[in-house]
Amino acid sequence: MNTGSKNSAAGISTRYMDVTPDLAAEWLEGNVRNRPVNQAHVNRLAEEMKAGRWRTTHQGIAFDADGTLVDGQQRLWAIFVSGCTVRMAVSRGLSPDSIEDIDSGRGRSATDRMSISGRFGPEKVNRNHAATLREMVCGLNLKGRLTYHQEVELMTRHIEAVRYANSHVATMTRGINVACVRAVVARSWYSVDREQLARFCRVLCAGMPESTNDAPIIKLRDLLMAAGNHRNGALRREIYGKVEWVLANWLKGESRSVLRTAAQEYFPLPEEAKKGGETNKS
Numbered sequence: 001m002n003t004g005s006k007n008s009a010a011g012i013s014t015r016y017m018d019v020t021p022d023l024a025a026e027w028l029e030g031n032v033r034n035r036p037v038n039q040a041h042v043n044r045l046a047e048e049m050k051a052g053r054w055r056t057t058h059q060g061i062a063f064d065a066d067g068t069l070v071d072g073q074q075r076l077w078a079i080f081v082s083g084c085t086v087r088m089a090v091s092r093g094l095s096p097d098s099i100e101d102i103d104s105g106r107g108r109s110a111t112d113r114m115s116i117s118g119r120f121g122p123e124k125v126n127r128n129h130a131a132t133l134r135e136m137v138c139g140l141n142l143k144g145r146l147t148y149h150q151e152v153e154l155m156t157r158h159i160e161a162v163r164y165a166n167s168h169v170a171t172m173t174r175g176i177n178v179a180c181v182r183a184v185v186a187r188s189w190y191s192v193d194r195e196q197l198a199r200f201c202r203v204l205c206a207g208m209p210e211s212t213n214d215a216p217i218i219k220l221r222d223l224l225m226a227a228g229n230h231r232n233g234a235l236r237r238e239i240y241g242k243v244e245w246v247l248a249n250w251l252k253g254e255s256r257s258v259l260r261t262a263a264q265e266y267f268p269l270p271e272e273a274k275k276g277g278e279t280n281k282s
Contacts, residue, residue: 014091024079031069033099037077044147045078049086053149060089070099110148120159132162135183139265140241142233161189168201175224176205180240187267188247200247215255220246223259
């Protein structure tokens with residue numbers, strides 16, 4: 001069923017249509033003027049569609065006056081991959097030159113979308129919150145990117161832990177206030193005594209030991225400063241593992257001369273601990 005209106009002055013018509021996988025495939029056959037397909041992005045959109053999280057907006061598919069697809073190829077591929085029928089706005093009659101101006105504005109980041117939704121209150125969320133959450137969810141493993149709605153669900157579940165980590169690892173010192181370090185603090189927030197955790201963060205950030213047992217934290221601080229603001233995934237996992245190992249052993253009162261990397265997750269998230277318990281019962 002098609003519904004919509006026509007802007008005759010501009011020669012552009014827009015209708016909302018139920019776009020089936022077969023129709024998406026047909027339209028993609030004439031896709032000759034677009035950028036390369038981003039398969040990872042297509043897969044994320046397809047996952048949203050299959051999960052029933054796709055929402056109809058004013059954005060959709062567009063063809064120029066010659067019938068050439070000029071916008072929406074990733075959405076069409078996602079419909080085809082997911083096998084879902086999705087309701088979308090379909091515009092026709094655009095100028096062939098309009099392809100140069102489509103998507104030329106500033107895109108909204110995940111944190112932009114979360115903040116303007118109002119779901120997290122006046123404090124909102126920022127890029128550091130999102131980075132902490134992503135590293136916290138990964139833990140010791142490298143994982144693929146989350147979809148937006150997956151990220152919203154996880155942020156809603158873990159916002160207190162994420163905010164605690166961001167506020168307690170708040171230093172301008174190079175290599176300390178990075179997502180993989182904050183992620184360990186966010187994870188341990190669920191199971192570690194808060195006073196001890198706050199003290200660990202103070203010593204790590206300030207570099208001022210508060211007892212003779214704090215020497216490993218100072219060694220960790222020196223290592224983090226030497227590593228800097230690392231972006232390589234494998235290095236981030238190694239740093240994450242060292243922070244976990246130091247925190248876990250420091251909590252036990254152990255002072256080690258060599259800093260090792262955790263081989264297992266010391267601070268499972270509540271859902272991970274629950275899943276592990278259910279596995280052990282079966």
